[in-house]
Amino acid sequence: MITPDREPTAVAPRLSWGARVAVFTRMFAVQGSWNYELMLGPGIGFCAEPALRELPGGPDGDAYRQALARETRYFNAHPYFAAVAIGALVRAELEGRPAAQIERFRTAMCGPLGSLGDRLVWAGWLPFCSLVALLAFGLHASPVLVVILFLVLYNAGHIALRAWGVSTGWRSGLRVAASLGAPMLQRGPQYLARAVLFLAGLALPLAIARVVGRRGLEITSHDWRIALPGAALLAIALAVLLVRLPARVEGWRAALAVLAVLILTSIAR
Amino acid sequence: MIDAVRLLPLTLLGALLGADVVSFPQAMISRPIVASTLGGAITGNVMAGLLTGAVLEMLAMETLPVGASRYPEWGSASLVGGALAGAYPAMTPGAVIVGVFVGVATAWAGGWSMYALRRLNGVWAERAVPAMEMGSRRAVMTLQLRGLTADLLRGAVLTLIALLVWTPVTDHVLAHWTIGRAASHSVLAAVAAGVAGGAIWRQSHGAAGSKWYLLAGAVLGIILLVLT
Numbered sequence: 001m002i003t004p005d006r007e008p009t010a011v012a013p014r015l016s017w018g019a020r021v022a023v024f025t026r027m028f029a030v031q032g033s034w035n036y037e038l039m040l041g042p043g044i045g046f047c048a049e050p051a052l053r054e055l056p057g058g059p060d061g062d063a064y065r066q067a068l069a070r071e072t073r074y075f076n077a078h079p080y081f082a083a084v085a086i087g088a089l090v091r092a093e094l095e096g097r098p099a100a101q102i103e104r105f106r107t108a109m110c111g112p113l114g115s116l117g118d119r120l121v122w123a124g125w126l127p128f129c130s131l132v133a134l135l136a137f138g139l140h141a142s143p144v145l146v147v148i149l150f151l152v153l154y155n156a157g158h159i160a161l162r163a164w165g166v167s168t169g170w171r172s173g174l175r176v177a178a179s180l181g182a183p184m185l186q187r188g189p190q191y192l193a194r195a196v197l198f199l200a201g202l203a204l205p206l207a208i209a210r211v212v213g214r215r216g217l218e219i220t221s222h223d224w225r226i227a228l229p230g231a232a233l234l235a236i237a238l239a240v241l242l243v244r245l246p247a248r249v250e251g252w253r254a255a256l257a258v259l260a261v262l263i264l265t266s267i268a269r
Numbered sequence: 270m271i272d273a274v275r276l277l278p279l280t281l282l283g284a285l286l287g288a289d290v291v292s293f294p295q296a297m298i299s300r301p302i303v304a305s306t307l308g309g310a311i312t313g314n315v316m317a318g319l320l321t322g323a324v325l326e327m328l329a330m331e332t333l334p335v336g337a338s339r340y341p342e343w344g345s346a347s348l349v350g351g352a353l354a355g356a357y358p359a360m361t362p363g364a365v366i367v368g369v370f371v372g373v374a375t376a377w378a379g380g381w382s383m384y385a386l387r388r389l390n391g392v393w394a395e396r397a398v399p400a401m402e403m404g405s406r407r408a409v410m411t412l413q414l415r416g417l418t419a420d421l422l423r424g425a426v427l428t429l430i431a432l433l434v435w436t437p438v439t440d441h442v443l444a445h446w447t448i449g450r451a452a453s454h455s456v457l458a459a460v461a462a463g464v465a466g467g468a469i470w471r472q473s474h475g476a477a478g479s480k481w482y483l484l485a486g487a488v489l490g491i492i493l494l495v496l497t
Contacts (some may be wrong), residue, residue: 028294033416034392038335042394042401046413051405067402071407072401076336079295114336122333123472126297130326133302139497143306143319154297193476200469201486204462205494207323211458213450231455231462238463243470251464252341252373258460259370262453266363267388267445 012170015051022050027162031079038074040082045072051090070102076110078117083162085109087169088176105174112180124192129154132201138206208232224238240256271312271356271436278311279352280429286344287424292417299344301325305351314359318351321368325350327461328373342379345424347467349375349431353439363446366453369440375431382423390416
């Protein structure tokens, strides 16, 4: 019998394979009802719910209702790293940890799981995979190869991260914070940043060349000799300008304005 | 020109790509290089879709989809841009440029639609809080499924409206296009690579030896460019 004040156990409680699979599958929709009020909260409850059914009394019991209510409250994290919290919270609920302890854990995990995910995934892994795809594009890979290369590479990291997150959370329970200090997670963003910079230098000139369109004689060699260096210099100048401007100046808005002028000039001539 | 037969698959795919951005499954099928290529494949010119997608991908590298920030929705938008670029015979002057323009403009509108959906989700969530505080499974499931369905609808409506609005505009622009490919594609490539380069430097320059990694890559890139 699980009671609210029961001491944590060294061995993880039993959880059926059906519940494990359901929790993992639901994590892909953790942001399904994302909103500015509760943010990821309802999504955490949605993901944990299949496991909570295994609490004493089942889905009609008080333990289930109290746990589900707790897990749907405000929570925010990177969506992939939310898996760490879900694994830990499910274990804590099944171990019958005190409600106050679970609430404190939820509050404490929001910041670290958000910033780590943003640095490792959004500013690291995603641009890395985009640049690999742009490199393949620049090297004249076929459309199918470019798309498959990007999707397989990105999702190998994406799915592995979610699986690692939920299993680490489940294994460590509320002591999972120590796992986030692992050298790979702490140094990973630095390694990825270097790889992204190297790939940017490598892929962007090749991508520019393919967009300008030398191969297949889309343009004459005379035009090519002017167009490619001109594009490269303009790109460098724009990049330097955007870096020097305040961060709130967004390049895509500038691109939209430039393209609008180009289109209007073309049809007005 | 996109015919009515292709509107249905494009709208359905736009729904899936729009949902992939945030709601489900975030597998990045919504990235421009994927979504735009798919759009071009549906309308008959996959290479134009890929070209448009590569340019949009460079522009999208600036966007970090961080939590509560408001950012362009590149999924459905890139599909629309790639589909329009691919709907014209290969090498039609201006098609890729207009496709990219349409993609960026639609992504901007898509960002606003995501913001509106998040507000709507907030209204639904606040209404569901009393039931969720009672531990109601039904309330949690309903909120989640309603949000997912609304996001699918958002993507579908955005895609359909964008296609209906931009198709006649694109026809008109391309019928009167005068600038040569070398000049127009040079500007396009420069703007996209400039935005990508600036964004990558802003995000990654804190790493030790960052400028040397960038320089080493650039040297190798230029050597490959000369050799291939």
